Amino acid sequence: MKNVKLILYFTLFGATIPLLAQDVSLFQQFNGRYDYVAIGNTLNTVENGLGGPCSILTSSSADLSLNAGQNVTAAYLYWAGSGSGDFDIAINGVPISAERTFSDALDATRIFFAAFADVTDIITTQGSGTYTISDFDLTGVISPYCPTGTNFGGWAITIIYEDASLPLNQLNIYDGLQSVPTFLSITLNNLNVLDNEDAKIGFIAWEGDRALAVNEQLTINGNVISNLPLNPANNAFNGTNSFTGATDLYNMDIDVYNIQNNINIGDTSATITLTSGQDYVMINNIITVLNSQLPDATITVDDYIVNCGDNSIELFYTVNNFNSTAVLPANTPIAFYLDGLLIGQSLTVNDIAIGASESNSIMVTIPDDADPNLTIIASVDDNGIMEGTVTESNEDNNINFVDIELLIVPDIVTLPRLIGCNEGFETSTYNLFDVLEGFDYTEEDITFYTTLEDLETESNAILIPTSYNNSSHPETIYVRLESPPCYEIFQFNLTTENCPPYVPDGFSPNDDSRNDWFNIQGLYNIFTEHELQIYNRYGEIIFEGNNDKPWYGVINRGLNNHGETVPVGTYFYILNLNDSNYRPMVGWVYVNY
Structure with missing residues (x-):
């Protein structure tokens, strides 16, 4: 059958005092072979009402019975009552403090509270057996509420368990505190129902009265639902527990309804409506269980490499399929964005099993004009135009942000x-x-x-x-x-x-490979246009040289002795460097053999 997408968002409308009530919203989601059971009890000795006793207990008990193979995954304790709240109680002698609190009001003087605590560790440790809530004391609070029949107190524990024999379900827990009268509508959007078999919805509600049944109805998709004999169609909130069959949960309800005939395969939304013409009812918890076989792709950017002066960034990321009931298929697209601009795309390589992950990396290039302090968005199940290709159990957890600072090299x-x-x-x-x-x-x-x-x-x-x-x-x-x-x-x-050349005092042209020529240091191949003239003691020029013609003591000018070596003696030189920075250099050089 086609994979589907289940509950993600919903909106609520109700006639409550808006400054106090907290809209019911999605609290937790479980995907897999999950179901739930709920236990609880009232502190009222009888149903409240005009003329009833103005008394209340400080403790009460309920029994939990789990079957073999039902392994507790989570357990959430809710408790509520008249007044501004008792937020420190005990369960089987273990002190419990509220982790979250809720409030609502019928009018300016009649206010009510609810509280929440995660008791998973306690339920997991103790398992099946009797659970007693104690140190829950409203005895000094309820007196002003008794004349109008709004004095109450009670508790309930929602236990989510995993069982290998169950089908793949999506279990959603919503909570808050919203009141009915006279009308409360909850719209569950983005449904895509795979199978409606054994589909159900459950409630924890406070202050409902069995004796009040004026226009009190619970509908889903316009159909009135009931759970006979516990919850007739005209008296949904009447102090019962659908799991145990108890009918003496005065002024509280732990109800569950089968809705498989009220929701259809392929539905994309469902609307729950609660009405009450007289009875004041507060909804604290809603649970839906629908069959689902869907992956849930999430992504995290685990690390990155930024090189100095480089606009290319290597991103290391992991795609997860944790909160899922189906394999995430290979080639699921991944996109990377900067300020809405697509800067990179990738795909998952393999099928990712339920509860598994796949890690990879990608090089992305940042535009030259980007701010060096930037935020990259990694988006899985995104084809590059912000559209998904895989139907998921949660379409709102596909992105991950990572802040990166480019390493800018200062100007040269x-x-x-x-x-x-x-x-x-x-x-x-x-x-x-x-x-x-x-x-x-x-x-x-x-x-x-x-x-x-x-x-x-x-x-x-x-x-x-x-x-x-x-x-x-x-x-x-x-x-x-x-x-x-x-x-x-x-x-x-x-x-x-060109530094000034160094002129030696003399040389010995005797072919011994040592000092055989007039080696003027810093001259040759430096002052390439230089001219060298050598004169004997009579003032006669005997040699003219240049960069290509150094003096080895041989005569190349004059009337006689061309090609012969000069005799031992002192000779006068004129060195014209032909460099505007230097004047001609003159001096004596001694030739010896």
């Missing part, structure tokens, strides 16, 4: 250039750390790169930054300074300049 800071002496062809040797003079850093936090891309990917770092030779002129160097959780970027240029 330009540092002063490093200048090196030209060692030839506009190259030089640099200690790159010199550019960071005045910075507070450790060398382990600094890395140098020749491209910004390499810096961002931490690739091809300069291996020996203390002795680096530039490869172009000028050359831009990028500096990465680790500054957790991110880093800073600096850049600077390497430039060269």
Whole structure:
């Protein structure tokens, strides 16, 4: 049969005092092989009413009988009465304090209360047996209520159990405190009934009187329902317990109705209406049990990875099928949104069993103009246009929010250039750390790169930054300074300049491979346009050279001795660097063999 979606939302309308009453709303949902039973008892000794005794008990008991295979999942205690409230009571001698409270009023002086406590641990531990509520004392409260027959007190425990023999059901518990007279309508929306067999609805109600049966009806989808002989169609709230058959729960009701003939397969909504022409009844708890076989997809973003200066985020997520009664199929779509913009899509990979999960990850890219402080929405069962493709038991729990801060790299800071002496062809040797003079850093936090891309990917770092030779002129160097959780970027240029050459005092052209030529340091391949002239002691030019023609002590000018080596002696040189920053250099050089 077709998978279906059951109770999710409902609206309520009633004639109550709005400042006090709390609308009945969905409190808890159970999906699986679940059903429930309820026990409870009144503190009234007789039904209240005009002329009745103005007395009330401070304790009462009820018996719980669970069958083999019925394993308690949850147990919720409700208690109520006249007045502003007694919120500290005991169950089988164990002190209980109210975890939630409710209130309602008939008029300005007749106010009523109800309270709630989770007693799952107590019921699970003690199991079947007698349960006694004590220390529930309204004896000093009820006197003003007795003349109008509105004095009451009572308690009830709703026990949800799991049983492997049951069909797959969805059990919904709604609670609050709303009163009837004269009219209360509850609309259950988003139904998609799979099977109406054994469908039922139950109530915990307070202050109903058996003796009052004026226009008192309970209808579902316009059909009057009853539960004979306990709950006739004209007196729904008459002090009975449908589970035990008790008829002496004065001024309270624990009722359950079979509604399989009043709700149809394929129904998408149901309306419950309660009317009472005279009897003042307060609804505290409503439970529905309908057959259901549906998955329930939820998603959590478990973690994420954000890299410095990168708009790509890796999201790690888990899709769950916890509160479900059917497998969540593979290829269930997942969408990721930022400010309503779809930024990523994925699919579940495998069928996800009841109560199971599947984890995965996805890379999403954030728009460049997005605020760095952002909230990503992960949405399961979402085809990318905010539409689901799988019918679920709960369509309102498909999203998860995660707040993320992008790691923004500060703007690049330009540092002063490093200048090196030209060692030839506009190259030089640099200690790159010199550019960071005045910075507070450790060398382990600094890395140098020749491209910004390499810096961002931490690739091809300069291996020996203390002795680096530039490869172009000028050359831009990028500096990465680790500054957790991110880093800073600096850049600077390497430039060269022609430094003054050093002229030696002499040389010995004797072919011993040591000092065989007039080696002027910092000249060749640096001052590439230079001119060198050598004169003998008589003032005669004997050699002219340039960047391609150094002097090895051989004569190449004059009338005689071309190609011969000069004799030992002192010679005069004129070095014209042909550089506007320098004047010609002159001096003496000694040649020896």
